[in-house]
Amino acid sequence: MMVLNDGDQIAGPQATFIERAPAFDPEPTATIVGSEGLSHVISARGRVHLEWVKIVGGTGEYAADGSPLAGTGSGLAMGMASNTSSLYAVHITGSDGAGITNAHGTFERIELDDTTQDPNFLGFIASGLKAINEVEVRNSYIHDNQGNGLWCDEFCHDSADHLNGFWVHENLVVNNGRAGIRFERVGEVAEAGEALIENNEVHANSTDAVRGGVSIHDAHNATIQNNSFGAATIADVAYPPNSGNVAIVASDSGRADRPDLFNIDIISNILNGEVIKGCELPDEIVYCSEAQPPPPPLITDTTGSRTPDTTGAPGATTGAAGTTTGTTDIAGTTSTPRGTTTGTTNTTSDITPGTSSMGRTDTTSTTTAKTENTGTSTTAGDSTPSAREGVIRSTIPRGAELPNTGGASGLALLMGTAAIGAGLLFMVRR
Numbered sequence: 001m002m003v004l005n006d007g008d009q010i011a012g013p014q015a016t017f018i019e020r021a022p023a024f025d026p027e028p029t030a031t032i033v034g035s036e037g038l039s040h041v042i043s044a045r046g047r048v049h050l051e052w053v054k055i056v057g058g059t060g061e062y063a064a065d066g067s068p069l070a071g072t073g074s075g076l077a078m079g080m081a082s083n084t085s086s087l088y089a090v091h092i093t094g095s096d097g098a099g100i101t102n103a104h105g106t107f108e109r110i111e112l113d114d115t116t117q118d119p120n121f122l123g124f125i126a127s128g129l130k131a132i133n134e135v136e137v138r139n140s141y142i143h144d145n146q147g148n149g150l151w152c153d154e155f156c157h158d159s160a161d162h163l164n165g166f167w168v169h170e171n172l173v174v175n176n177g178r179a180g181i182r183f184e185r186v187g188e189v190a191e192a193g194e195a196l197i198e199n200n201e202v203h204a205n206s207t208d209a210v211r212g213g214v215s216i217h218d219a220h221n222a223t224i225q226n227n228s229f230g231a232a233t234i235a236d237v238a239y240p241p242n243s244g245n246v247a248i249v250a251s252d253s254g255r256a257d258r259p260d261l262f263n264i265d266i267i268s269n270i271l272n273g274e275v276i277k278g279c280e281l282p283d284e285i286v287y288c289s290e291a292q293p294p295p296p297p298l299i300t301d302t303t304g305s306r307t308p309d310t311t312g313a314p315g316a317t318t319g320a321a322g323t324t325t326g327t328t329d330i331a332g333t334t335s336t337p338r339g340t341t342t343g344t345t346n347t348t349s350d351i352t353p354g355t356s357s358m359g360r361t362d363t364t365s366t367t368t369a370k371t372e373n374t375g376t377s378t379t380a381g382d383s384t385p386s387a388r389e390g391v392i393r394s395t396i397p398r399g400a401e402l403p404n405t406g407g408a409s410g411l412a413l414l415m416g417t418a419a420i421g422a423g424l425l426f427m428v429r430r
Contacts, residue, residue, distance in 0.1 A: 006082070025141040028053050029052075031055075040074040041074075052089045072097060074098050076100045087108070094117065096116070103130065106162075107136065134194075135159075138171065142176065143173070151182045157191050158192065158194075176206070185218050185219065186219040195219075196223050204242065211246075216248070218255070218258040222263075225265070229247035229248075231273075248269070266289070
């Protein structure tokens with residue numbers, strides 16, 4: 001197992017994205033593969049950052065009574081990570097339980113797929129990403145997971161670093177066996193979090209359990225707005241509706257040991273023939289506004305200009321670096337929850353523009369947690385360059401003297417049962 005401590009970073013060679021609006025699908029060329037029996041490939045502690053790497057594996061473990069063990073079977077375990085941690089252009093796949101367990105921080109332009117290969121973990125931690133505190137996931141491609149796509153559970157505890165709560169926005173969430181996005185068992189304790197789920201494309205989810213594309217269950221304080229449901233074609237891939245033509249489910253189990261459903265706002269979503277379950281409840285429990293009509297088709301402009309994007313991509317960057325303003329309202333109108341103001345200011349991860357990028361784009365290799373470079377090749381398809389091409393954090397300069405790593409030799413570290421080749425990945429330790 002590879003252990004990342006406070007201040008550690010892993011960066012693979014900068015590669016390319018495939019645009020799947022509003023998401024960006026990363027195509028990293030460096031891979032870390034967990035050996036058979038490794039309960040999680042990487043364990044993160046404190047503030048960490050990963051970018052341009054693919055993580056494969058994570059073997060589920062069982063207690064003596066045969067029940068699955070929490071925290072096992074994941075590609076990335078973040079139970080001890082800081083809420084200021086971040087992932088950018090990372091692909092996590094092939095785990096028994098979840099892609100990311102106990103997620104902390106901000107996740108931008110990541111891909112999560114083919115998690116929960118062991119069906120015994122369904123209903124337990126089965127998801128692309130599972131968190132029990134507020135996180136942000138944006139511009140990411142969440143698809144083909146056997147469980148939920150994104151899941152915040154067990155009070156989704158409040159994070160002072162995430163003012164919009166469990167903020168899931170501008171993602172493509174498709175083909176997940178259970179809910180595409182799930183917010184569950186949140187409320188009735190002082191530190192319980194809240195959710196803002198907006199501007200996502202949510203299609204073809206919940207084929208194995210009719211929870212809808214978005215599921216709000218036994219929870220307080222969630223806003224679901226400006227998301228698109230129903231059949232859609234995105235990046236030349238056709239997606240059917242969510243299972244049972246159910247876009248959103250707001251539900252209450254009635255169990256005394258769980259919070260009651262309360263203060264859920266479902267506003268201005270594009271349903272495309274799908275339905276919302278829960279709107280029949282009193283407004284103080286579930287408030288639903290009129291759904292938006294589908295957007296008009298794009299009109300080809302022969303002059304060479306581009307028709308404005310109505311998929312809800314992030315707003316333009318203004319002012320000082322690290323601040324963005326605005327999100328695109330698909331119908332051009334704004335609907336506001338009952339007496340509340342929902343912010344859309346996006347605090348970016350700890351990236352400083354203007355400095356040089358590390359990594360090379362001409363080498364494709366694989367690192368395993370058991371053996372050395374296997375030389376596996378990855379080929380990217382039609383791609384869109386990173387919006388942050390040529391950018392890397394300035395807080396830990398590449399090539400600087402690194403404490404406890406032997407200076408420059410710290411670029412090639414052997415940690416636990418995982419090897420990082422100096423020609424594949426850079427690991428920088430503060």
